[in-house]
Amino acid sequence: MEFLLLFYSNTGRHTKNQPQILRSFILFFLLYSEGLAKPSLTLWVDRFSNDRLLASLIGCVQDSLPPLGSYFDFIDRLWTAPATDLYAQDKLLPASRNRKKPVKPKGKKQKAQETKPKITEFIEKRLMTGNDIPFNFEERLQRFFYHVAVLPSMEGGSIPKEHLTISGDGIAVHTHACPYGHHRDGAPENLRHFSDTDASWGWDSDMEKYYFGYSMFQLSCYNKELRADIPLLLRFTSARRHDSVSFLVAFHELEKHMPAVFATNMCLDSAMDNYPSYWLLKNRGIRAFIDLNDKCGRPKTIPDTITIDKDGTPLCQEKLRMKPNGYDRSSGSSCGAALMEKNTVPNVKTAVRIPNMGGSSKPGPNGISAFTPMFPAAQMLIRRFITNAPPRNISTTASSMITACTVCSYTQRSIILSGQP
Numbered sequence: 054m055e056f057l058l059l060f061y062s063n064t065g066r067h068t069k070n071q072p073q074i075l076r077s078f079i080l081f082f083l084l085y086s087e088g089l090a091k092p093s094l095t096l097w098v099d100r101f102s103n104d105r106l107l108a109s110l111i112g113c114v115q116d117s118l119p120p121l122g123s124y125f126d127f128i129d130r131l132w133t134a135p136a137t138d139l140y141a142q143d144k145l146l147p148a149s150r151n152r153k154k155p156v157k158p159k160g161k162k163q164k165a166q167e168t169k170p171k172i173t174e175f176i177e178k179r180l181m182t183g184n185d186i187p188f189n190f191e192e193r194l195q196r197f198f199y200h201v202a203v204l205p206s207m208e209g210g211s212i213p214k215e216h217l218t219i220s221g222d223g224i225a226v227h228t229h230a231c232p233y234g235h236h237r238d239g240a241p242e243n244l245r246h247f248s249d250t251d252a253s254w255g256w257d258s259d260m261e262k263y264y265f266g267y268s269m270f271q272l273s274c275y276n277k278e279l280r281a282d283i284p285l286l287l288r289f290t291s292a293r294r295h296d297s298v299s300f301l302v303a304f305h306e307l308e309k310h311m312p313a314v315f316a317t318n319m320c321l322d323s324a325m326d327n328y329p330s331y332w333l334l335k336n337r338g339i340r341a342f343i344d345l346n347d348k349c350g351r352p353k354t355i356p357d358t359i360t361i362d363k364d365g366t367p368l369c370q371e372k373l374r375m376k377p378n379g380y381d382r383s384s385g386s387s388c389g390a391a392l393m394e395k396n397t398v399p400n401v402k403t404a405v406r407i408p409n410m411g412g413s414s415k416p417g418p419n420g421i422s423a424f425t426p427m428f429p430a431a432q433m434l435i436r437r438f439i440t441n442a443p444p445r446n447i448s449t450t451a452s453s454m455i456t457a458c459t460v461c462s463y464t465q466r467s468i469i470l471s472g473q474p
Contacts, residue, residue, distance in 0.1 A: 056200050060130045060193065070119040074127045076111040077101075077119070094124060131197065134190040145244040151232040154254040154263055155293055164324055165256035167295035176301045177329030181336060186305055195286060195310045203285060203311060211276055212283055218318040219285065221272045221303065221325070223296040225257040226289070228266035255292025268292050270299035272307055285314060296324040301333065308337075318342060 057075075061068060081097050084090035090097060098121045101108050108115050138144055155165040167173075179186060189195075206212045230252055234245025257264045267289050273282040288303040300321065307314060318340045321330065326346040334341040360368040367375045 056197055057130070070113065070117070070123065071127065073111045073113050074119050074124055077124075078127075080107070080110055095121060098124065131193045132190055133192055139250050142246075144246065144250075145237065145240055146234065146247055146250065148234060148243050148245045150234070150245070150247065151252075151254060151265070155256050157256065157263075158258070161261065162258055164258045164295060165293070167298060168293060173297050173301060173327055173329040176298065176305075177333050180301065180305055180333060185309075186302055189306060191287075191289065192306075192310065195306060198287070199311045204313065206283060207313065211279065212274055212285070212314075214313075215315070216317045217274060217315060218320060219272055219274055219316045220282070220320040221270065221300050222322060223268050223270045223299055223324070225255060225259070225264055225292065226267040226269050227257075227264045228252045230265070232265040253292045264292065266292055268294050268296075268299065270296065270303045272303055286311065296322075297327055297330065300325050301329060304333065 057071070077097075081090060081094075085092060090100075098118075101111075101113070101118050102115060105115060108118060113119070155168070158165055176186065203212065207214055228249050230247070230249035232252070232254065234247045236242075237244075237246055240246075252266050254263055254265055255268060256262075268291065270288045270290065271284055272286045272288075273284045275281075276283055286303055286307050288299060288306065290299055290302070316337075316339050319334055319342065321341070321343045323344040323346040326343050330343065331341055360372070362368055362374065369375060
């Protein structure tokens with residue numbers, strides 16, 4: 054409760070039952086996750102008056118239970134959005150408020166396009182220059198989660214303090230509110246009352262259908278012993294927001310509110326395969342493992358003298374797939390070599406240098422592995438190795454790990470390995 058004291062006044066009457074309300078929220082979500090409570094705060098508060106055991110678990114007797122209004126006051130202290138009448142019971146809004154939907158993607162399992170195409174570049178420039186991103190209404194909640202969950206997990210060993218690998222992904226959160234609103238007696242026909250005014254239409258790429266609700270982006274790390282993903286930061290945003298934008302914002306808030314969390318590797322899916330994500334992670338000294346976005350095809354900036362396979366691996370003049378052969382940090386180039394015989398390093402047939410950050414040509418992250426010291430096949434290998442079975446201490450670099458094994462046969466989604474993993 055020491056963290057929460059900052060949000061209370063030093064004058065006036067003392068607030069009552071604040072620790073009890075916090076315990077009540079924790080118990081509520083615990084029982085709801087087990088299917089033992091309904092998703093209604095009103096029904097939950099009413100339940101205490103008839104259940105002495107629940108009242109005892111939060112530290113109250115039945116004649117001194119906190120009322121429902123105290124719960125909402127507690128929520129308001131942790132939510133930094135400015136005061137508005139948008140959520141008032143008598144607030145009426147245009148009936149066409151949620152009429153527009155995002156454009157349906159053409160391919161299967163694809164995300165809807167971001168409505169503001171240059172927003173990722175804009176956010177990346179702000180973060181590079183040290184500027185803040187406004188409208189972080191979840192700031193107190195994130196800091197509270199950091200103190201009560203993340204830091205104790207780091208002290209207990211569930212979250213490693215060094216060589217931390219973080220994964221990020223977005224998920225569609227469906228709401229049961231009616232997107233068309235409700236007509237009120239005596240109100241004009243073109244006005245409606247909306248029970249969830251912040252929800253909007255989005256495209257669920259997993260279920261391949263439109264949904265009404267929000268988008269939640271989560272940064273987490275994998276614990277091998279527990280065989281579970283441990284959340285580090287949760288970020289709710291508009292259902293229309295693309296994951297590439299949500300990642301940049303979530304990463305900034307992780308740096309801002311959780312200073313003890315230092316990432317060594319960042320695993321992301323193809324939605325974050327863009328220049329701003331690579332630039333930002335490279336600037337922070339974090340190795341990026343990002344799946345290729347196969348929709349973008351071959352970038353025009355790749356020289357014609359370099360032949361690139363469909364998964365981004367360079368080919369030599371005799372169409373042999375090249376193996377990683379070092380990384381030139383001075384020019385930001387990935388080096389590759391095609392071998393005469395399998396698993397023989399000395400017999401180099403030909404070599405190629407892929408410029409990433411420097412040189413006369415700058416191939417983008419779509420098509421080849423830009424800004425990272427390895428080819429796309431190696432990225433996918435290491436990404437699956439780290440995400441699915443990460444060791445407690447990833448002391449070896451990703452480039453040395455991929456050099457120690459030989460890629461025999463693989464597709465973009467399936468990799469077969471031989472050699473020393």
